[in-house]
Amino acid sequence: MQTLQANVQSISPLTEFVYKVILTPNEAAQFEAGHYCQLVLGEKDKRAFSIASRPSQQHQIELHIGASGADSYAMQALEHLKEHLANGTQATLEVGLGVSQLRLDCDRPLVLLAGGTGFSYVKSMADHLAEVGCERPVFFYWGVKHEDALYAKEEMQAWAASNPHFTFIPVVEQPQGEWHGHTGLVHEAVMKDIVSLEPYTIYMAGRFDMIGAVRDDFIAHGALREHMYADAFAFIK
DSSP states (O other), rough: OOEEEEEEEEESSSSSSSEEEEESSOOOOOOOOTTEEEEEEEEEEEEEEESOOTTTOOTTTTEEEOOOOOOHHHHHHHHHHHHHHHTOOOOOOOEEOOSOOOOSSOOOOOEEEEEEGGGHHHHHHHHHHHTOOOOSSSSEEEEEEEEEGGHHHHHHHHHHHHHHHHHEEEEEEEEEEESEEESSSSHHHHHHHOOOOOOOOEEESSSSHHHHHHHHHHHTTTOGGEEEGEEEEGGGG
């Protein structure tokens, strides 16, 4: 773990409830794709957020924070960052945390799965895979409730178009109006598309209750537990 001081460069809305935060640390940030950071609000108050930027972006840390009145954990963190932005003061970060970072030491095809703002966890991986010229098949599934929550759809479509081995599959749980893509739960879309998950290495992020259900369903669909990664596993049975 590395402790850094960072300027809050910008806070901009991605949707009505999701904000992109750009931080510029005083020194190069050391992290791997899939790591998270903690925003230090106090000695015993640290808020965890996935790092959306890729490891080569050592002087810029990007976070996606889903914050609404119903989510005090994230809203308080966002207000803390807004205060630093307004006052020109620096935030304290702990970076390089987590045990579910991207592994590049095997040839297995990859499934990257995100629910909601869990997107930031797998975005870092996707961008890193493109940067290093990965030639393994990579299937990026992003599930949201409504289509307007796909705030990076065009960016990920461009990512998929950059490499014939990359596939981006957005999944809308409750489509409104015209939607011609996958519908329903994101992990069920994976199981419809892939006959058996046994050959795949799987990385996933989302609500803890979601990840627990996905893990169990994927194992029943052939996935091997030792090739499934999510930091949420440390907090669920």
